[in-house]
Amino acid sequence: MTDIAKSTPGAAAPSGSSVETGAAGPAGAGLDTRLVVERGSFRLDVALTAAPGEVVALLGPNGAGKTTALRALAGLLPLTGGHLRLDGVELDRTPPESRPVGVVFQDYLLFPHLTALDNIAFGPRCHGATRAQARAQAAEWLERMDLAAHAGAKPRRLSGGQAQRVALARALATHPRLLLLDEPLAALDARTRLEVRAQLRHHLAGFEAVAVLVTHDPLDAMVLADRLVVIEDGHVVQEGTPADIARRPRTDYIAHLVGLNLYRGRAEGHTVHIDGGPGITISEDLTGPVFVAFPPSAVTLHRDRPTGSSARNVWRCAVAGLETHGDQIRAGLTGELPLAADLTTVSAAELDLHPGATVWASVKAAETHAYPA
Template sequence: MDLVIDARLVVRQGAFTLDLALTAAPGEVVALLGPNGAGKTTALRALAGLTPLSEGHIDVDGKPWHDRPAERRPVGVVFQDYLLFPHLSALENVAFGPRCQGMRRREARRLAAEWLDRVGLADQAARKPRTLSGGQAQRVALARALAVRPRLLLLDEPLSALDAHTRLGVRARLRRHLADFDGTAILVTHDPLDAMALADRLVVIENGSVVQEGDPAHVARHPRTDYVARLVGLNLYRGTASGHTVAVGTEGVRFDAAEALDGEVFLAFPPSAVALFRTRPDGSPRNLWQATVGGFEPHADQIRIYLEGPVRASADVTPAALAELRLAEGDPVWAAVKAAETHAYPA
């Protein structure tokens, strides 16, 4: 398979080391996810030439880039706060990159006008950044990044400055533009919705190293760390499987899972699958344990309840169900999960 980028990024900064192998194909959008301090922005800066490599290489279209200065790398960057030039119009902001590449002023302005039209801002060309909405500024920043005809498009939290309503429309528009881009786009984000909606592949980084990689659907179904589980909204445990039975924790709690496996596994189920009871339920639910209410938190139109005990878990209930249960922090409860909603996969 032809690759736009084939890189190993090793950056040492004090006690922190980023060591990231990264490949991407033409037209592919790769999202880098991870907690604060994981190394995502360091990776982006290394690709852009703003942070030097301690070791490794960056090959783009089969040619080495790691020795090139930043200004000689055909990279487009959309920064978190867009960093538009406040004294320039939207048109001149977009024309800035082509002008730096040696394009004549008239031709650069013509190209900038074409890009503003492509992002739906042809009628905003004369406006200064301070008069633009957040969504409009984001589109000007994207047009500016693409106007230099980059092989590599770097997007650093490109939607984080937008309110929730604006973000929805801009995300959809950004996806359409990325689908037309024939280079490679690397997206850094904390938002799982942005990653799932925009990326073809997720690369999850923790403490400078890759902990999981794959297409969004696979990562969402099979998290391999607590961070990824929280990101996709699953309860996650590591245990030992024998057939459909998985032993979890140090107190011998056992779960029945939908899959039959043997050996070390991960076990996962969504908070919405957890049912809560004030007294032990009738019958013999197979995945049943005692817990203590550790706290509450609004979660969309549900209430997320954090359970303490031999198995720590999150459970989502409706406000009406919470009122009916009359739960308070510290109350004992019984928790149950159906085996059909409890999934195991190899560790």
């Protein structure tokens, strides 16, 4: 599979080649926006910047404002305030159809009566290309997407993964300076999703303009994006690289996404006093407000209080629930410190775990990670 052709807006890449224009672009290139949208009692206020060649993922729970942000970027929702600049050009008052923006919707929205080739050709035709020119460009995009054999197929004859690639090619055929992807993998089954995610990452790596991905799936965000912007209740609560977000979550939602137990408290040396809870011994020497995080795999469960253990943190808990988590069992615990613990099915059976059972949870100080709040 070949990379997306890097080409100037409105220009078609020569057949079988990639035309590079330089990812840096002109001064002021990229996305610079503050999206303020008020809809009833909900207010979105999100500042967002991205450089050419960068993939940014907007991540957040349902109702956080991700789709509102995407629709505002596309021009489908008017801004209540703020600004929207793309490559230094104000787009606030530009009609959606006149913006250099391509959109891949969650359900792809392919024209059911058109073939894959004509679906892709639709964009260039709307931008003034002749029918022959548009179809030639569409054929090149099908080749890049490894879909040349499906040029004459209508959407109902395409698999989910094939339809996703046609939708992506249709969005890219107009050479957008901003590519918006709304939950692009949500409609796929787990097996297809794995394959298409890898293909999409490959294609995005060759896209020289800005791409914004909206998703609630942390794996999609971690694999596809260079930077994550986490939105909750219409506001940015954290942003950074996937590695930064995964290592230092700052809200319960993010901690749950990346699979960590997270607490906030005040550090005094090697002890963090949790708000409304017990102390946690940490390996760092810190002072002041901090977060403490550790993975469920760092938690060891015991039927009786452990003695002679090297773990500095021991809490009495009750099993609130059990669920399969990959090839392990995840136990949700309440008590002195609410937490999640991962263990094997054999260990769960040996401990006779069931809702309501009393257990002792232990965590070594070296397994915790504390950082300033």
